Every structure is written in structure tokens, then in C-alpha cells.
Amino acid sequence: MPKEIDLSKYSKLFVTESRENLRTLNETMIKLETKPKDKSLVEVMFRACHTIKGMAGMMNFKVITDLAHALEDLLNAIRDDVVKPTEDVAETIFKGLDALEGMVASVENGEDIDETSGLVVELRAAASGKPGKKRKKKRSELVAAKEKADKEPEPGATRVSSVYVKFGRRCAFPSARAFVILKELGKVANIVSSVPSEDEIDMEHVFEEFTVTLEPEKGFDEVTSRIAAMPDTDEVRVGSPDKPRNDWTVVLDGTARPAKAIVDAPVAQTVKVGMDKLDELLDDVSELVIARSRLVERATSHEDSSLDEISTHIDKLTSEIQAKVLGIRMIQLEAVMARFPRMVRDIAKNQGKQVEFIVDGGNIELDRTVIDRINDPIMHILRNCVDHGIEPEGERAETGKRKRGLIRIVASKQQDHVLIEISDDGRGIDYEGIKRKAVSKGLITQDQGDSMLARDLLDLLFRSGFSTKDDVSEVSGRGVGLDVVRKNVEELGGSVMISSSEGAGTTFSLWLPFTLAIIDAMLISIADQTYAVPMGVIAESHRFDSGEIKQIRTREIVQLRGEVLPVIRMRAFFGIPEASDDDDKMSVLVVQSRERRAALAVDDLMGHQQIVVKSLDNRLRRVRGISGGTILGSGKIALILDVDSILGA
Amino acid sequence: MTHEKGAGQYVAFKLGLEEFAFDISMVREIFPTQEITKVHRSPTHIEGVMNLRGKLVTVIDLRKRFKLKAKDFDESSRIIVVEASDAPVGFLVDEVTEVVRMPADSIEAVPEYVAQEIESEYVAGIAKLDDRLITIIDPLKVLELSTDDEGQKGGMSYGDRAGG
Structure with missing residues (x-):
């Protein structure tokens, strides 16, 4: 018998693979809604669902297996034209997918999986269509045929049999698969031997073929067909070990599976690595960079040519490693964008609007940290587009627009930034509405409003607590507004802009840095301590004569090209x-955050440099004026000034 | 691993003449003092941040935390790094004396009168070892209880903050 193996070891694999398949299911279902007659879409969904079912079966997640099975039956019925993918059916399928999503999350968190028998019943009912004899019959025929096929190679009670499994070339963990297969077979058969043997599997050798000799018992066929449904299995045969393998019964023939045939393209050799490992690696590299500069410093002061040579070599290698590690952390925008089509669809549906959603540029790469933090802002803007931008169908018809609204996300590379534009073809920004709202909220006076330019009115949208829709709906509520969008984006060193033309739509433009880990900064000193100020908030630097500093009541101000700037002395x-020391010059950084600008008086400006941003722990996170730190080439720490909180103080 | 039932190993250190100890299982590493970068407007007991292999680690001055007289650090000063729930945290002490094994029966609960200089909540016990009296401190408790106190001079108070 196979030794007890710990399936939890493989649950990670299960979670990633299921998520991939669920994503395919969601995306394809959205497509199917617009092209209900495209049977190839149903086929894709069916295969993805089947894979999830197979994997869940292997892992003994019965609830998932049952749900996936019910979903599969429904898809089967759609494929066979028994059921039409109507709106209701689509809704049921989405419900099923959401439930599966939740179950996979439970697996990931090691929680118990909730029963969903109600949903299974609902799916089954949908699969049988409305009561119609023809359909029912067809379905039961299908089931009967399937059962018959399953029963075909009836094995004798104690006859020795062999199971042959060939793994696909893409199979990353043949040993993991083999163990699972052994375990499954062990339940319904007495295992005699296997090639490779259990010990060999344990050594995690790479192998493609796996043969198990056993004495089958009841339920054996069911298990072999489940093995055939596993991902990565290309071929499964069952037969007597005395006969040549070609004569064995074919349970699965890889070449007949279209999915495998399609992916049988050249495969990139890849390894999955946890993000925490990459974070650690980046920390080590930062440390290496610092050690490097110490070495270089030492070497140059020693006039030892061979030491010099070594240090130059290490210097060069370190730079290369740093660049490569930062490169590895880059992931495609696709990672967040994949969730949006479904979300837009749901919100639109909820509001009785029809929206076509187009994503472009998902292959652009950004640092993982940036990706993580733009998800919410983009989501919010998309909600805004559906909510405020796209008009109800009737209104669109009146203005001669297509019934269906259009929302696009286009990402593109722009020199040292990534530009993400989110646009809709809705009614555009209602400037009068903004003005009315701002006046009624007391943000501006009527006179101010009347003299405001369109650009300034748009800026009002980013003020906290501003919302032009009177009724706070489910999607745009929760007190989250565009002010939070701007804050999140600016925290990343990016910026947001809105442009709009009445009746034709609105575009939100997000400018983002490729990587967060490294930013451009100005180094300054305050009381012999070095600080870094992100270049993103600096408008310019300037030196003022002490005579230029004026006093208005208790505040100091300076004037720069006519603009009056409050002075914030960093020492104070x-x-x-x-x-x-009575230096009659004052070094100043003109900084801005949101609408506020000020002159920060510092001791010295030391120059511009790229820095690796490090966070402070909970004990220091709320200290005003500081947002993090960085380690300089000398190994010393420079704290990063948090200009937003300094201006707010 | 400890063999005698209830005996544990402790890192003993000094603040002034008093001897204290942390349970060794909570101690990640011990450093001679290195450069500590001051963080203005932070609570007074926070000495600053140090560079621990590329990470910024907060350093707490235990003397200030326990409201003892301040003392500049010197050759024998050490930073004991403890793994807190969110991140490693350094504790600045006058000197690390040794790693001691203390049988459980040498450790007593805190008598009221001992907790004069420092607040007793942090004290996990008092150990008698020959003629020495060692106060065993729970560093995590120290962090937990450091939630709200003085913001440093310089305008605004910094408000309360999560302590771990």
C-alpha cells in the first residue's frame, strides 16, 4: 500500500490551478453572453470545469467536486443545445463560479468548505431546462452512455492489472501527481508494485511515464477515469501486465484531447517562486549594494591594484544582480485586469445598463507592489464610469448613441512611466452639476464657482467627500471617493488626470512609475541628518536671501515669480x-501635494539620487513628517519626508 | 532544548546596576551598538531606526522606556533584537552579561515591592541566582504597553499608535 502522503502539500498546487481555470471560466462566460451561439466557448468552459472537478476529486474535496460536476452538466446541456445560455442561465453559472471561487479560497486558508447543496440543485435544475421530456431523455441517454463507457473494462475480482499513465510534457510535478495517483489507486486496489517505485518518486526524479501493477477491487474504473481527468495526464491505459501495452484499454488518449494538442507548443522553462522569497532577495540585494559601496570605498583608498580589480568586478556584478532582481519582480498588468470584466458586467447588470468592456495593454509589466496598489483605484474609477458616466439605455437612444455603452482600459508605456487610461463614452462630466454640488456643500462660494475654469472644477472631484450623485448607490457608496484614488496613486509617486467632453465621455489618466521599490529622490540635510524627498512632490529648489522672507501675521512666506508660498522650517x-550660523541664504524645496504648495526650508540640498524605499514598522508608521526610509551607499539611513503630512500639519 | 523540567535559558543584561533578562526564545540576535538614526516626533523611548541587513528596525531605549536616567551608549552597549508580531524590534541596553539557564524553581512571581522602578506588567518573574536578583522581562509586553505616550517635542503630538 502506498504510504500515507500529506495531500495538503499539494493543496497549493490545487489552489493555483483552480484559480487559473476559474479565471478562464469567468472570462469565457462573459464572452459567451455576447456570443451565445459560439460552441467553442462552451467547449473551453467545459474543459476548465472538468479539470477543476478532476483535481478536486483527487484532493477529496467532495463539495467542490459536486458543484463542479453540476456546473459541468449544465455546460454539457448548453453544448448539446438542450439548454440555451439565457440571462438566467448565465446568472446561475456566475453564481456557481463565485461559489467555487469561495471554496478555493477556503482551501487556501485551510478552512472547512461550506456546503452548497442548494446551488447544486439550482444548477441541476438549469441543466434539465424547463420541464421538457425531450431534454430529459437526451440527458439521461447521455448519462447512460457515460456510465456504460465507464463500466466497459470490467476487471476480474483478483486478476492482476496494470495502470499506465503518461504525463504531459508540461507537468511540473510528476512526483506529486504520481503520489496522488498511488493514493487514489490504493483505495480501490491492492498495489503490487510501481515503476518508478515509491522511493524513486520520493526522490522527486523527473519522469514522464508511470506504471502501477495492482489487484483491482470495486470502484477501480471510477478511479481510473478520474485519473484520466487530472491535469497533466496525457495518456491513461489499463490492461493485463502480460500483454503488450498497445493492447490495453485506452482510458485517455492524449492526442485526442484538443486542449493538450493546442498547448503542445514550445514550453518556456519556468519555476514558480513565492513573492515573499523575492522580497527577501531584494532585501539581500540592497544589503549587497551597500556592502559593495563600502568595498569600493576601501579598495580605492588602498592603492592595491588587484584589490581594485576585484572590487570593480564585484561592483559590476552587483549592479547586474540588482537590475535582474528588480526585473523578476515585474508582473503583467493582466494580473489585476483579469478581474475587471466580470466586475464591470456585474455593476452594469445591477443598474440595468449594457456595457461593452475592452482591455488593452494588459501585457505591460509593473512592479508587484505597484500592481497591488492600483487595483482599488482602477476598480473605483470603473465603478464611476458605469455609475456616473454611462447613461441609461433610454437616454443613450435619445442622443443617438449605441444602446450599449463602451468602457475601455488602455495601458501603454510612456518613457519612464506607465499610462493607464480608463475611458467611457457616456455623458461626460457635468460641470454645472459639480458647481452646484460644491456650492451646496460649502466647498466653494457661488462667485468662486462662476469664475472657476473647467480644470479647477474637475479638481473639485478629488476633494474628499465629494460625490455628484445624490443617491449613494451600492457601488459608489462606502465613502470612498476619487480623493482616495488620487491619494493612492500619488503615494505610488504617480498622478491622476481627468479629461471630459460633454456628451462624449470621460477619460481618467493614471500615470504610474514602473517600480515602487526604487524612486527618484532629492537628498537634503536637516541638522546633520540626511533625508530623502521624492522627486514627484518637488516643483523646484531655490535659495532665498533672508531678506526675502516676509512675515504675514505669524506665518513666514516667500514669493516666487509672484506666487506666495508659506515657509515651513523643517528644523522647527x-x-x-x-x-x-547666520547664513543669510535659505535653501528651499518648493513642494506640492494635492492642491497645496509650500516652501520647505532645509539646511542643505545634497543632490539627486535613486533610492530603494523601505518601510518603517508599526511603531513609527504614524510619526508625522516621515513616510519611510532608505539605506544610502554608506550604509547610513536616510528617512523619507512625507510631504503630504508636513503640509497638512 | 531544555532538558530539566521547567528550566529555561535567558539572555541577561544590565540597565545601570540592575540586572534583567529576556527569555532566549524571543531573542533573535544581539548587536554591538551601531549607528542609530534619530526619528524626530517619535515617542521619546524610541531611540531611532537601525539598518539590520537592509531592513529598517526600530530601536527602543529600555532605559527611557523604564524611565531610568538616560545614559549615552558606549563600548559595552548592546542592541537585543526581538521578533515582535509585525517586525523585529531592537532594545538598547547598557550591557549584555551572559546567557543563563535558570531552573523554574529559582523564578518567583513579582513581589509588589520590587516593581518600584519599572511598571510591573512587563515583569514575568524575578529570579534568584546565587546572590544575584534578575528581573525577567517580557519584551512583547513592553511593546504592547508602549502604545500611547509622549510625542517628542516639536509641535504636534503624534497620537496613539499600534503597539504590536
């Missing part, structure tokens, strides 16, 4: 006494 902000 940090509670450090002003320097006693």
Missing part, C-alpha cells in the same frame, strides 16, 4: 533649534 517642524 522636527523640534530642532534653528542653526546658529
